[in-house]
Structure formats: structure tokens, C-alpha cells
Amino acid sequence: MYPLLEVHLDIIGENASKVLRLCEGKGIDVVGVTKGCSAFPEVAFVLLEAGIKILGDSRLDNIKKLRRAGVACPLMLLRIPMLSEIRELVELADMALVSEISVVKAINEEARRLGKFFKVILMIDMGDLREGIWPINLLSYLDSIRSLNYVELLGIGANFGCFGGVLPTPESVSMLINYASLAREYTLSDIPIVSVGGTVALQLLEEEK
Structure with missing residues (x-):
């Protein structure tokens, strides 16, 4: 059988x-x-x-x-796309996680070619070490992204509970929210999303933290 x-x-x-x-x-x-x-x-x-x-x-x-x-x-x-995947990504999807400016620029160029806008969530490393920029580099990345015409910064995010097994805490989530607030103030734009990961964050909600 x-x-x-x-x-x-x-x-x-x-x-x-x-x-x-x-x-x-x-x-x-x-x-x-x-x-x-x-x-x-x-x-x-x-x-x-x-x-x-x-x-x-x-x-x-x-x-x-x-x-x-x-x-x-x-x-x-x-996840962060490979450069070889950019054309298919922009054709099929609407948004992606990013942490490399070369990738964001390639997305912008492909979106320009297709005549569409593509949304990205800029990932910040909060200790899990899977993906994301160092917080000290946030403003320079924001400068690079907002200079592009076909990419929209949809949000700021972090990965938890993956490579390093680091789980989200009220303190780390609060810090990520502060980075998003800084990004909004610096770029004078909405940036509506703060992404704190997947089901590993549900425990914080259930415990009302």
C-alpha cells in the first residue's frame, strides 16, 4: 500500500x-x-x-x-531573492523581503521594465543571524531605497526563531517598532508594516505581551 x-x-x-x-x-x-x-x-x-x-x-x-x-x-x-530570480519574482509576486541593495536595485530595474511597482520589507538582524542588515546601517539603506522609482518600502521586519533560535520578546519587538518609527521619520513616509515573524510570535499575543 x-x-x-x-x-x-x-x-x-x-x-x-x-x-x-x-x-x-x-x-x-x-x-x-x-x-x-x-x-x-x-x-x-x-x-x-x-x-x-x-x-x-x-x-x-x-x-x-x-x-x-x-x-x-x-x-x-x-526570503531574500537571488539576482538570477529577479525577473520571475517581479512577474509573479508583489512583495519580498530584502537586505541587499544590489537586489533592491535589480528589482527596481525589472519593475521599471514591466511597468509595475514592487513592494519590499527591509529586514533588520535582531540576533537570529539568518538575514537582515545591521541596525547601524538602516539610514544608509533607506537613502538607497527611496532613490528608486519602482520600489516601495512597505515595512521593516526581523526574523525570529530560525537560524539562531532567537525568539521574539517584548523588548526586541519594541526595539523593532522603534526602528520602524525612525524609518518613517527619516523618510517622511508611511511604511505601514512592522513584521515580527511567524508563529513564534503568537505566544506573545496569547500572553498579551
Whole structure:
């Protein structure tokens, strides 16, 4: 008998609704991540039906699969793209995490070629050491990004609970919010998103921290 994987879409939908209620009560938007199920389209549609408005994945092949399945919502690449991926990224997705100016400039050039605007979240390293710029370099990166015409700085983010196993704390989240406030003041722009990672941050919400 062949191995069989059962996917309970009703339970996934129920879990998504529960997370949404928890986050929306705190003014937090949720990105539904599809990489754990290899962007299985049925799961993606269940997440959207639950009320999630943005889907994210770390694999461009999965993002391509979602588009081919008819997923029309905004899609986010949940990692820093390679230069060789820029053309496909800008064609398929709407936003990505970034921490290299050379990558942001390449995104800007491809977006200019396609006549579209592309959103980026600038990652700051808060101790996990997976990705992100050093905080001391924030202002110089902001100068470089705001000089580009086809890239919009959507937010400031940090990665937690991955490479270094560093979990978010009220102190580290507060520090990240301060960096976002500094970015808004320096650029005189909205920069609406402060991204503090994935499910590792749920415990802070449940403990009301």
C-alpha cells in the first residue's frame, strides 16, 4: 500500500480563522504561509476563504504554482531573492523581503521594465543571524531605497526563531517598532508594516505581551 497523506481542509480553515481572530484583535495583519504544504492550491484557497488576504512562500516554484491555480491575491516571497530570480519574482509576486541593495536595485530595474511597482520589507538582524542588515546601517539603506522609482518600502521586519533560535520578546519587538518609527521619520513616509515573524510570535499575543 502506498503512503497516504490526509489533508483536513476544514481543520486548516478553522485554525486560520482562530489565528486571524487573535491577531485582528491586536491590529495585526496575517500572511498565510503555503510552503509547508508545497503551495497545495486547495489549502491556499481555504486560507483565503478564512479571511487571509496575502499569501507567502519561500519558493518561487510554489508562487508560480499558486498563480497557475488561479490565486489572484498579493503574494510575498518570504526570503531574500537571488539576482538570477529577479525577473520571475517581479512577474509573479508583489512583495519580498530584502537586505541587499544590489537586489533592491535589480528589482527596481525589472519593475521599471514591466511597468509595475514592487513592494519590499527591509529586514533588520535582531540576533537570529539568518538575514537582515545591521541596525547601524538602516539610514544608509533607506537613502538607497527611496532613490528608486519602482520600489516601495512597505515595512521593516526581523526574523525570529530560525537560524539562531532567537525568539521574539517584548523588548526586541519594541526595539523593532522603534526602528520602524525612525524609518518613517527619516523618510517622511508611511511604511505601514512592522513584521515580527511567524508563529513564534503568537505566544506573545496569547500572553498579551
